[in-house]
Amino acid sequence: MTQQVRIMRGWEWGRPVRPVRREVLDAVPGLDDGRPPLLFVPGFGHGAWAFAEHWLGHAAARGFPAHALSLRGQPGSDPAPEATLRAYAHDVVQVAASLPRQAVLVGHGAGALVVAHALARYPARAAVLVAPVFGGWGTALAALRRNPLGTLPALFGGRLRVSRAQLFGRELPGEDARRHLARLGHPARRAQWQLLFGREPEPAVGDPPVLVLGSPDDRILPGPALTRAARRYGSAPLLFPGMGHDLMLDARWREPVDALLDWLEKEPSRG
Numbered sequence: 585m586t587q588q589v590r591i592m593r594g595w596e597w598g599r600p601v602r603p604v605r606r607e608v609l610d611a612v613p614g615l616d617d618g619r620p621p622l623l624f625v626p627g628f629g630h631g632a633w634a635f636a637e638h639w640l641g642h643a644a645a646r647g648f649p650a651h652a653l654s655l656r657g658q659p660g661s662d663p664a665p666e667a668t669l670r671a672y673a674h675d676v677v678q679v680a681a682s683l684p685r686q687a688v689l690v691g692h693g694a695g696a697l698v699v700a701h702a703l704a705r706y707p708a709r710a711a712v713l714v715a716p717v718f719g720g721w722g723t724a725l726a727a728l729r730r731n732p733l734g735t736l737p738a739l740f741g742g743r744l745r746v747s748r749a750q751l752f753g754r755e756l757p758g759e760d761a762r763r764h765l766a767r768l769g770h771p772a773r774r775a776q777w778q779l780l781f782g783r784e785p786e787p788a789v790g791d792p793p794v795l796v797l798g799s800p801d802d803r804i805l806p807g808p809a810l811t812r813a814a815r816r817y818g819s820a821p822l823l824f825p826g827m828g829h830d831l832m833l834d835a836r837w838r839e840p841v842d843a844l845l846d847w848l849e850k851e852p853s854r855g
Contacts, residue, residue, distance in 0.1 A: 601674040607660030608679055609636045609652045611644035620709045620848070621649040621683045625676055625702075627693025627717065628771035628779065629746070631658040634692070634764075634830070638837045646845050653679050655698070657772050667772035669779070673701035680706050688848060692832060693717045693804075694771075694779050696813070703788035710851065711794045712844050715805050715829050716813045717779065750803040752828040755835035764833050793851050794819065797840050799827040 609632040622643055624635040632652035643650035655672045657664035664671065676698055680687045686709040691699030696716030703711055746768075748761045771779075788794075794817035798810040814821040824831060824840050831840045 601671045602664075604656045604662040604664060604675075606656065606662070606675055606679060607632055607654035607658075609633075609640060609654075609660075611636075611640040611650045613644050613647045613649065615647075616649070617647060618685070619648050620685055621651060621687045623676070623680050623683065623687045623689050624650065624652040625689065625691040625695040625699050626652070626654070626658065627691075627695040628776060629768040630692070630695070630830075631655075631660055631767075631769065633659065633767060635832055637764075637833055639832045639841045642838065642841055643845060648845060648848070649683075651679070651683065655695075657769075659767070659769050665772055666774055668774050669698060669701055672698040672775060673705065676702040677706045680708070685709075688712065690714065690844070691716070693829065694775075697779065697785070700785035700788075703792065704786035705789065707790040708788070708792045710792050710848065711788070712847075713794065713796045713813060713817075714831055714840065714844075715798045715802055716796060716810070717805055718785075718809065718813055746804065746829075750828065751830045751833070753799075753801065753826050753834050753836070755826070756828075756833075757835075760833075760835075764830070795844065795847050795851070796821040797824070797831065797844065798822075799824050799829070799831065801826055802829045804829040 624639065626632065626634050631654040635652035640650045640652050653675065654660040655675050656662055657667045676689065680689065686707065688710045689699045689702060689708045690712040692714040694717045696713035697718050699711055699713065748765060752761050796810065796814035796817065796819060798805060798821050800807055800823050810821045822843055827834045827836060831837065
């Protein structure tokens with residue numbers, strides 16, 4: 585099957601994305617045996633810190649160079665109140681291109697949508713979508729049903745609000761949950777609006793293998809949306825019952841990251 589890839593994007597050349605300083609946190613193994621680097625991309629309200637808590641060091645301990653990016657406007661990077669999904673995807677592509685080898689892109693939540701857009705511009709070794717929020721009217725309506733008081737302000741340019749029960753499972757100690765919630769930031773209004781009502785990502789360059797992880801008990805992402813995201817890439821989601829939306833911060837955080845790394849050790853790139 586012939587895949588059509590857009591090479592020229594004239595309007596993007598005419599309106600380049602503004603450069604910013606981006607925070608990138610790193611954890612590298614003591615011995616470099618040539619494994620592909622991982623680039624973790626956080627969702628809205630989060631930052632590189634969400635992966636530095638557990639996954640970054642764990643990946644490095646298993647021999648994978650690991651890097652976590654704070655998108656523009658997220659804690660650690662330059663402010664960007666009018667950031668767009670296009671600007672976020674630009675951030676991912678720029679950082680991925682600076683790594684010494686073809687990277688594996690790992691996006692969480694809305695960061696998975698950013699990764700999906702970046703895949704149309706960067707030939708990734710592979711991609712992992714963790715609890716992917718791909719947006720659209722279906723996601724917006726599901727969010728309104730599950731969290732009306734937190735979602736309604738976002739429809740009018742306000743902040744999307746989430747709770748402890750939506751992000752974490754019951755096993756996470758309350759002290760840890762409060763600490764993580766206190767670090768959540770404010771997503772850019774335009775990017776938040778594009779998440780709810782934006783366009784579908786273009787096809788990925790090079791047809792990289794894609795793994796989708798999630799939880800059937802996720803109170804942000806409805807189960808059918810998780811299945812649709814996986815089917816988009818010709819697979820089925822790998823599920824972790826009892827966990828919340830933030831798999832990388834929840835009590836059993838080792839299970840999904842070990843599954844991710846096990847898959848990378850076995851799955852060759854199709855690119």
